[in-house]
Amino acid sequence: MKHNFGSFVKKETLHILRDKRTMLVVMLIPIVLMVLFGFAISTEVNNINVAVVAPHRTDGVHDAVKRLDANEYFTFKGYITPNEIDSHLRTGNVGAVIVFASDYERGTAQATAGIPTRPIIQLIVDASNVNTASSATAYLQSILLGSASQQTMFETRMLFNPQMKSAYNFVPGIMGLIFILVCAMMTSVSIVREKEMGTMEVLLVSPVRPVKIIFAKMVPYFAISCIVLITILLLARYLLGVPMSGGVGGIFALSLLYLILSLSLGLFVSTISKTQVVALLVSAMVMMMPIMMLSGMLFPIENLPRFFQIVSTIVPARWYIDAIRKMMIQGVPLMAVWENGIILLGMTIVLLSISLRKFNDKLE
Amino acid sequence: MNDVVISVRELTKRFCNFTAVDHISFDVHKGEIFGFLGANGAGKTTAMRILCGLSYPTSGSGTVAGYDVMHDGEEIKRHIGYMSQRFSLYNDLTVWENMRLFAGIYGLTSKQTEQRSTELLDRLNFSSERNTLVGSLPLGWKQKLSFAIATIHRPEVVFLDEPTGGVDPVTRRQFWELIYEAANEGTTIFVTTHYMDEAEYCSRLSIMVDGKVQALDTPARLKQQYAAESMDEVFRTLARGAKRGE
Structure with a gap:
């Protein structure tokens, strides 16, 4: 039945649109973060x-x-x-x-x-x-x-970011963080909310396949994330002046993959949490903290103790941020970061299959 | 008999060593209001889940609306309506949006949806609230709306799981009028309840104790059989024999 998928997407979209506060937060957070990290919090030498x-x-x-x-x-x-x-x-x-x-x-x-x-x-x-x-x-x-001295012993050239602007560094980090926030956190909370409210029960008794319910939930969040992605890219380019010489297409493509990964992560969280509060906590503690600390967003991975370097390899944001940084600032094309792409793709497939299986198990 | 809508034979569901549903058998006829009673933990919910196509029996057989519970779970879901004890419409959607959603789920075309929801709203005297957010309606209204939406696709059977929990007696009365109306139109109603006055409204009752159907008849004959004044007494006499706790 084709149009029951449509009715679901419509319903999810309405949920999001009705919840104006959340909507506003989601749209504003990226802008605030960009401005904050881009101008206020900076490690640049200024004045x-x-x-x-x-x-x-x-x-x-x-x-x-x-x-x-x-x-x-x-x-x-x-x-x-x-x-x-x-x-x-x-x-x-x-x-x-x-x-x-x-x-x-x-x-x-x-x-x-x-x-x-x-x-x-x-x-x-x-x-x-x-x-x-x-x-x-x-x-x-x-x-x-x-x-x-005219005759200097060595010559230093700062490549890619000659003015050492810290905004360049933060933009990929913010992207890595914000999509997890929007996709993973919001989808997981919205799935768990249905369980909590009892509406999931009625949906399960209906002829809709559970997978369809889940995918219909992902569609509007995916759309929102795309809008956020475009906002971030525009802000980065025109407000912060990030070069993006590697081509916007590649950045976009990799970001879409990362969005899907974040959605799968959200689905996974929803299968292991029973209440909205748990879902929120899990997203905040298990996802946000590692991203801030172990993804290279704030601290270079090379500076981490060996143990955490190893842990960081399972943090998806690490691979994403690294690749985006290369494409945005060094200006390499998508092909040059294919390894990161493959790793992200692998993670997506693994996460999605685990959580779909877990989700179906739960229903029995 | 052609008018058997639900037919269950020796239906059993075991979880490890625990037999939740123990060889139950019964038939429910078209247009009947079938009360499915039992103390908490007697196995009502498990049996109902099997009949709704949500879980499979360990042994025994059953058909709902002509479809086998063992193999045609998906087909069953298409032909039944379901309303749970927890209010399960979307509070942040309007009355009409909820109707459209469930109509869409059951594959009604937009023309059918329009027609059917107008009809249901008229019957509920509710047309003026079409664009009201469900969250702002009083509980009694929400329950009535839930029932209406459970029948939006004209299912052959509607399963009601303690539909009137937490509702005042007047609204409960009104709710039962809706059930009667639906039954008169030929919809079969399968209802669980803890209110014994409601049990009296049913055409026939089954009372489950410890996973078994201990009694099954019309309310009048059950009272006669157990020499009881009310269904409440019948129920308590039977439930006293229960060995399982909550």
Whole structure:
């Protein structure tokens, strides 16, 4: 019977549309997260005040300061005396102090001529925030190096994300998180709600096949997720300026696979939980936490202890986020991340078959 | 007999060592209101699940609307209606949307759906509430609506599992009028209940004790047989013999 599937999809859509609050949350969360991670929470070096100590304000020093001031990430606050360094850093007036040696010019000349020389610039950085301090140091060094020596020993180039924008890093992570939230959490809660309300009983006595009930439930959530996906991609491209040079098609295709995976996960959760509260808790604890901690969204997987690195291999988001990061930021095509795709596909098939079997068992 | 709608012979359901339904046999005729009574744990629900095509018997045989409970579970589901003790319409859908959903499930065309739901709403005197959210209706109305929707596809048998739980006596009375109407039109009603005054309304009753059908007859004859004033007494006399607990 074809039109009973249609009636189910219609019903599920109505459930979602009637529940305006949930609907709003689902639509707003991605936007809020994107803006939050993209602008507010960032590990970028931004607006760092810098003071300079220079015994002789030579041309070389002026040149360096000019470069510094011209840079949008640093603000030159003025020259100070060595005695003031401590108080300025302590009060937080400045985040870093650059101390030029009194023989700065001579040292530069020597370095240019290739003669080994002792350090001629000292960087004193407020490291109370380690992340900011280390990126500020690296960035300051590269600025000063340019002015200190024409003949540098090495050349560093930041590929793919030359400004080290953290939004680039977060967008794939947010995608990995949000689809689990929408698909897995909401489908599982909506299936369990029917069990709790007793409506599932009536549906089971009807001639509809249980599989159909489930798939009809997935359709509207899938549709919502697609809208969310498009929203995220648009925001990422036009608000945060993520390059997506690998082609939007590939990103979209992989995301669709991940959506299906999340839906299967939701179905799985619904088969193991009896009440909506349990379903919510399971989704939050068993799915959200690993995604935040073990997927590479916040912490690089390479930095995790060995044990957690192994655990992370079963977190689907890890593979998804990794692939999306490559496609969005490095700009590789879908073919280059085929391994991640295969792993995700495998996980989908396994999860879907387990939960469908479990679901059918339950009914007997 | 041609008018037998449900026929059960030596139906048994065992779970491991526990025999939930123990060799029960009975026939239910077309247009009958068949009361299926028993204390909690007597095996009513298990028997009913088998008859609804939700579970298979361990042994014995049975047919519902002409379909075998062992092999044609899916066909049975198509020909029966079901209303459970828990209210099971969707609160966040309107009266009409609920009707459309269940009509769709049973494969009614949109024209049939329109016709049938108008007819049912008229009968319930409920046409004005067509677009009201079900959640905002009083419980009694919800139960009546549930019953109407259980018959939306004109099933041959309607299974009612304690349909009037938690409903006030006046509404219960009205509810039974609906049941009578449906029975008069030839729909067979298979109903479980804990209210003994309701048992009196049934054409025939079966009383299950410990998985067996201990008594089966019209309410009047049962009372006569057990020399009882009311069905309540009959029931208690029989249930006293039960060995199983809750």
